[in-house]
Amino acid sequence: MIIQTWALLVDAYRELNAKKLFWITMLLNLGAVALFAALGISERGPTFLHWTFDNDLMNTRLVSKELFYKTQFVSWGIPVWLSWVATILALVSTAGLIPELISGGVIETVLSKPIGRVRLLLTKYLCGLLFVTAQVFVFSLGCFLVLGIRGGSFVPELFVAVPIVVLFFSYLFSVCVLIGLVTRSTIAALLLTVVFWFAVFIVNLGDEIVLAQAEGAAVKAEDAQKNLENQITLADRLLEQQAQSGVELADADGNPIEGLDARREAVNIALASSRARVTEREESAEQWQKWTDRVMLAKTILPKTQETIGLLSRYMLSMDDLKKMMAEDAGFDPEDMEDAPAFADPRVATRLEERKRGRTVFWVIGTSVAFEVLVLGLATVIFVRRDF
């Protein structure tokens, strides 16, 4: 059993090695690490090689070197490089593994050996994942050294990137395996996987937008509530002054105004519109919340690519770290955000991040792995039942 598994691993390596893509991807990974190392931060601002870019918000007086590098890793190392560039390269490299295995003239020989079809398929699948593991490990090791040497702090948590990125890739690769098995075509497997990935991306984007709108609406509802409370305080103060002056409050017909709310509105004409605004914004927040629930339902059955990668940010940067990087700590005035879109409000960004971090690891990984198991299960059934 071990002999066969090892043989399949060595064969997968030889296949990838023959395509040269393994080494090209490895070199690109090292290039990305070199780029990461070329970045730096000084008292004046960020640096690249010997160039310094003056920046009042991003310099060592405000941000430590460690935090700067961590942020760079989380800002582009994970979401841009590992999530997109390296993943596309990995898909290009591994998309042919299954179509090549089941191609005429090859599969007959392999199936005639004493190895079960389930084990054969799953071992090939693991071979694809091992390729990505090697790539991510090299990138992570490089970044770990850059962070330690340039940032002054070795952060072993960074290696969490390896299982997380491999897990993220495994969602897509399971789809690639299924499509490759059904179509027997490398090109179709690659293109349709990318289309699927794009569909998941669109759902994630929708989730991001709906969630931001919901949080924005909630923030605005809270602002309106605060404003209402201020207006009430102001009205109470005016009523108190009214009482002290001995003047009785009356309506246009000269009748005395009864009831506290009516009396408050009589002395503070802005109060009624504030109440209306609260109602309107609470309704809006409720509507957005309903949309959030709907999108969540769609997300639950799909693999959580973005959230899985987002788990890395959770490990690498605490909420305190994030807040330091956000405008909330830089003299932000909520009044300026009154008519601004939800995305522009740093409070929304913070709450959005908090809300996303509120999604449990079990939900993120559990439902995604369930999807993957389902897809792989389907692929296995097809592979086991097919006549070649």
Added chain:
Amino acid sequence: MSDLALDLQHVAKTYKGKVKALRGIEMSVARGEVFGLLGPNGAGKSTLVKILMTVISPSECRGSMLGHAVGHKPTLANVGYLPEHHRFPKYLKGAQVLDFFGAMGGVPRRERKLRTGQLLEIVGMSEWAKKKVGGYSKGMRQRLGIAQALMNDPKLVVLDEPTDGVDPVGRRDIRDIVARLRDEQRTVFINSHLLSELEMVCDRVAILVQGTVRSQGTIDELTVGQDSYEIEILPSGEGADALGTFRRALPGEVNAAGGATSAGLTKLAGFRGSLADGTSVEIEKSTLRLGTADPHAIEPVIDALRAQGVTIRSLRQRRPSLEDLFMQAVTDPETGQSLKPGAAKDAKKGAAR
């Protein structure tokens, strides 16, 4: 332990679309024999081989291979297989191909290393061991394929068209390898179109036609009662009537096939019929073929021909070749036409005639 390497009692396969590729194969292959499987295109030969190798799942299958049920994966550790139109990954070198498929067969590393060298030597590919398969010719790939099939030191070797694309020298080498395997008491199951090749190496054969075994046995068993003598005469002159000459030399009345008698014989290019004792008679141009293995039976005919002053050019005993058997098997006895190639689509419409 069963004496049979293969004991198939009812193997059937119906593909999607109701194409019946196999309709209940009954076949047995003894251990240590070289068995040939032949049949026209679409007869179901490759389907049968693929079922044995678990590449295709049967619709129905009763029987065993090396004492275990067909489809029993661990048994395949003792089986070597050369698929038809096999294709090895181009990125592998010859020795790597053997090492990979040996490992897939569960052969330990040390043994693989040893056998790789030995087998490459046997198939005459030692000099190509470190060259990539992508640069091999068809014949070289076939030689490597045979070596691959032997990597696990198999008790049963299944070769699907082993001489496909191989030159005459290569074919002879492959025959030698098969002979060597027989000497080593291994069972060899060969599926081939090249009837002459099979005839030279096989102990027993089976002829598959439209998904059923039309006949099986040793060539001697299959040709029992089909020996004949051929007498070829030299035409005695311009416009000589060979048909009449032979007719006069044959004892008694000759019944033509279909019930006519020799009385109605004319100058035809050929004739088929039988003597009163049932011996078949076939006349074709200047050759008379008498369906008997008894040399005494033809002596009077020779005497009669000589008495007519006819010169006998040749006299030879003839035994049907595998090709003759094959052609008999694929010919409809009622119409005399070759059966259509391919599997039948529907049980009623396309049943084997």
